[in-house]
Amino acid sequence: MSRSRRLLTWIVLLVLMVAFGAGVNRYLASGSTVAFAPAEKPTQTAVKLSLPGTVYFADGGGLFALTGAHITQLQAEGQGWTQPVLIPGGAGLLAVKVTANYYSDLYELDLSGKVEAQLSHDSGKVTATQPGADDWIYYPAVGPGNTLYFSYDWPKGNVDDLAQCCYQVDLSIWKTTLGTDIDRTAVEHSDGITQESWANYYTGGDVSPLPLASGGLIYVDYEAANDNSEVSTPVPGADPGDEVSQIRMDPTPNANGTGHGTPLTQPGDDCAQPALNPDETEIAMICTPVVNGAPSSSESDLVVASFDAATGTLGPLNRIATGTMAASPTWSPDGTDLVYLAPEAGDGYFELWYVKDATTLPALQARQVTSDLDLDGSAPVWTP
Amino acid sequence: MSLDRSPEAAPRLRGSRRRRASRRHPRVPRVRTILLVLLGFILSGVGGALNFFWPTITAAVGATGHTIQAPTPTSLPGSPTAAPSVAAGSQAPFTVLLMGSDNDGKFTTSSGTPYFCCAQSLILVRVNPAAGSVTMLSIPRDLWVPIYSAKGEERSDGKVSEAFGDAGDGTSGADAQIATIEQDFQVTIDHYVWIGLQGLINLIDEVGGIDIVASHPVMDDNYPYDVAGSTNPYAADRVAVLPGAQHMDGLGALEYVRSRHDDISEDIGRNVRQQQVLVALRQKLSQLSLGDINNLASALSGEVLTDVPLTQFSLLLGISKDVGSGSIQHVYLTQYSDGTEDGQDVLEPDMSAILAVVHQYFPSS
Numbered sequence: 001m002s003r004s005r006r007l008l009t010w011i012v013l014l015v016l017m018v019a020f021g022a023g024v025n026r027y028l029a030s031g032s033t034v035a036f037a038p039a040e041k042p043t044q045t046a047v048k049l050s051l052p053g054t055v056y057f058a059d060g061g062g063l064f065a066l067t068g069a070h071i072t073q074l075q076a077e078g079q080g081w082t083q084p085v086l087i088p089g090g091a092g093l094l095a096v097k098v099t100a101n102y103y104s105d106l107y108e109l110d111l112s113g114k115v116e117a118q119l120s121h122d123s124g125k126v127t128a129t130q131p132g133a134d135d136w137i138y139y140p141a142v143g144p145g146n147t148l149y150f151s152y153d154w155p156k157g158n159v160d161d162l163a164q165c166c167y168q169v170d171l172s173i174w175k176t177t178l179g180t181d182i183d184r185t186a187v188e189h190s191d192g193i194t195q196e197s198w199a200n201y202y203t204g205g206d207v208s209p210l211p212l213a214s215g216g217l218i219y220v221d222y223e224a225a226n227d228n229s230e231v232s233t234p235v236p237g238a239d240p241g242d243e244v245s246q247i248r249m250d251p252t253p254n255a256n257g258t259g260h261g262t263p264l265t266q267p268g269d270d271c272a273q274p275a276l277n278p279d280e281t282e283i284a285m286i287c288t289p290v291v292n293g294a295p296s297s298s299e300s301d302l303v304v305a306s307f308d309a310a311t312g313t314l315g316p317l318n319r320i321a322t323g324t325m326a327a328s329p330t331w332s333p334d335g336t337d338l339v340y341l342a343p344e345a346g347d348g349y350f351e352l353w354y355v356k357d358a359t360t361l362p363a364l365q366a367r368q369v370t371s372d373l374d375l376d377g378s379a380p381v382w383t384p
Numbered sequence: 385m386s387l388d389r390s391p392e393a394a395p396r397l398r399g400s401r402r403r404r405a406s407r408r409h410p411r412v413p414r415v416r417t418i419l420l421v422l423l424g425f426i427l428s429g430v431g432g433a434l435n436f437f438w439p440t441i442t443a444a445v446g447a448t449g450h451t452i453q454a455p456t457p458t459s460l461p462g463s464p465t466a467a468p469s470v471a472a473g474s475q476a477p478f479t480v481l482l483m484g485s486d487n488d489g490k491f492t493t494s495s496g497t498p499y500f501c502c503a504q505s506l507i508l509v510r511v512n513p514a515a516g517s518v519t520m521l522s523i524p525r526d527l528w529v530p531i532y533s534a535k536g537e538e539r540s541d542g543k544v545s546e547a548f549g550d551a552g553d554g555t556s557g558a559d560a561q562i563a564t565i566e567q568d569f570q571v572t573i574d575h576y577v578w579i580g581l582q583g584l585i586n587l588i589d590e591v592g593g594i595d596i597v598a599s600h601p602v603m604d605d606n607y608p609y610d611v612a613g614s615t616n617p618y619a620a621d622r623v624a625v626l627p628g629a630q631h632m633d634g635l636g637a638l639e640y641v642r643s644r645h646d647d648i649s650e651d652i653g654r655n656v657r658q659q660q661v662l663v664a665l666r667q668k669l670s671q672l673s674l675g676d677i678n679n680l681a682s683a684l685s686g687e688v689l690t691d692v693p694l695t696q697f698s699l700l701l702g703i704s705k706d707v708g709s710g711s712i713q714h715v716y717l718t719q720y721s722d723g724t725e726d727g728q729d730v731l732e733p734d735m736s737a738i739l740a741v742v743h744q745y746f747p748s749s
């Protein structure tokens with residue numbers, strides 16, 4: 001072999017060696033777990049199942065509409081948008097916009113996502129040492145006569161006393177008329193805004209108001225699981241620090257002055273996130289299962305029960321989806337099917353799931369609607 | 385026999401030698417060449433692997449294999465001997481102290497020297513590999529107990545979590561914290577893992593977040609604003625973690641486990657949330673593969689300290705995968721009353737009742 005050919009051979013071998021080393025490096029790098037991958041932005045490829053009508057949802061701080069297999073961006077991600085709800089009659093949407101670690105505000109949008117109005121002003125000129133000047137508004141819901149219900153972190157304890165400030169911050173449910181300007185001053189002085197529920201202090205408060213056609217109100221409160229002063233029956237197997245939720249109904253909110261309503265579910269059921277079907281005969285909700293004799297801290301069931309709005313009674317709790325982390329159910333416009341949120345296997349990001357004929361037993365297997373998204377846990381809106 | 389030395393014969397002889405030589409001598413260089421090439425490929429492959437794992441190696445050298453300085457706690461009369469450690473590689477049960485705290489030295493003494501305040505979270509974990517079970521016991525950080533130095537000398541009374549911040553004797557806070565818990569609770573700690581606030585954020589972000597069912601709205605208008613670039617150690621922030629199932633990123637998870645002001649159960653509520661996040665994190669980490677270790681090591685660089693040697697990590701991960709969530713027992717201490725010491729709100733322990741609970745799950749030393 002000539003000297004030049006030998007030299008060429010060595011050069012080729014050296015290149016191959018370097019390539020082999022680089023290959024080993026890349027092979028190791030390619031072994032990263034898919035489960036740790038970041039979520040995708042909402043695109044058509046994320047849709048695994050087409051649903052009739054349009055489903056509005058929040059993802060990564062943006063708002064989106066899913067129509068068939070097509071996803072439309074209404075508001076860009078990263079802006080803190082969450083909790084979209086429909087204005088009755090389908091005239092538009094309400095949604096909460098969160099400025100993380102400071103405050104949130106309520107906005108009215110048209111169905112294309114254009115902001116029509118800012119309904120609350122909860123930034124209280126906060127300083128680094130007085131964050132209690134800001135406020136949270138969450139869980140908007142519009143009832144008959146354009147009555148707007150929402151959760152607001154007022155009253156809160158010792159807000160004017162910096163030494164004692166800011167320990168007790170609980171959400172209570174408030175009511176006003178859609179379009180009324182909401183801020184701390186209006187809430188504090190009940191200026192066109194009235195308090196509908198009185199939270200158990202230091203529990204986080206009352207959430208998820210659901211107005212009834214009769215003028216009544218369904219909502220969720222939180223209670224210490226083993227505190228006899230808060231729960232009717234201490235929850236077996238609950239840890240000392242556990243809290244449980246109860247779905248309550250107040251047929252005449254603010255009339256009796258107690259603001260606590262009557263419980264529809266028991267403390268041991270630990271149910272929350274109620275969704276009422278259009279004719280108010282069924283409630284879908286999320287309840288905590290008992291696993292190994294104690295309330296689970298890593299599972300939540302999708303539950304459906306019949307409901308009599310006139311008497312305020314709930315039928316047996318039928319568990320539709322179990323062994324998962326179900327969240328935020330929403331009824332189809334005709335009140336037969338459900339969509340809800342639950343983690344996708346592997347990466348754990350929350351996706352949209354669908355159950356057909358949700359009031360029929362035994363329940364059908366849930367089908368996954370979206371994939372690789374990161375839905376934020378707030379309930380979607382389903383319109384015709 | 386005579387040799388043909390004629391000039392004609394010479395080339396034949398040379399040709400014959402050359403053939404013999406080409407049959408004999410080049411074989412050695414060829415084998416050598418092949419070995420050299422193979423070695424080249426092996427070295428290149430090892431180099432590629434080393435390059436990939438370099439961040440892991442450097443992080444591991446700094447973060448793992450620390451030796452616990454704390455002496456063996458004073459034995460209780462008649463108490464059983466503590467179990468051997470995981471380092472033995474056996475199926476024997478062992479005890480790990482998990483500590484979480486800030487590590488940025490944001491507080492300073494009157495002379496301007498940075499000091500670490502305290503451990504924000506103290507969880508004793510008993511792992512029984514043979515049974516596939518884990519017990520987690522949270523120690524309330526405000527429990528008023530004797531504080532020990534890293535050498536095991538009783539120094540003064542204080543909140544149990546303060547031992548981490550004031551080790552004494554020039555030793556690390558972890559050693560004094562271990563000594564204090566071993567002496568006060570009469571347990572033997574086989575290993576410890578400490579993680580900083582930013583480390584927890586990085587870890588959870590690196591594994592793509594965790595799934596949590598938030599049991600109630602976690603609201604706080606006085607949440608410490610001391611990560612994400614804050615320069616004021618006393619700055620406060622607002623937190624609102626809404627209830628229900630959700631996928632949490634690192635910052636959200638830290639807020640969920642750290643907030644305590646608007647919790648009717650006070651520190652116990654926070655302990656419950658901390659254990660909940662640990663279980664969710666364990667579930668995510670059980671999916672870890674070789675290709676993730678590098679990123680994980682980078683994310684945790686400088687934010688984790690442990691005495692567990694690097695060689696034992698695969699064993700620990702294996703144990704973690706084998707333990708089902710139903711085999712994890714959660715224990716919370718409630719045997720105390722509210723009190724005031726040195727002008728601060730503390731928890732006055734009923735130590736005999738506490739030791740009875742602790743020794744139900746952890747062998748006494």
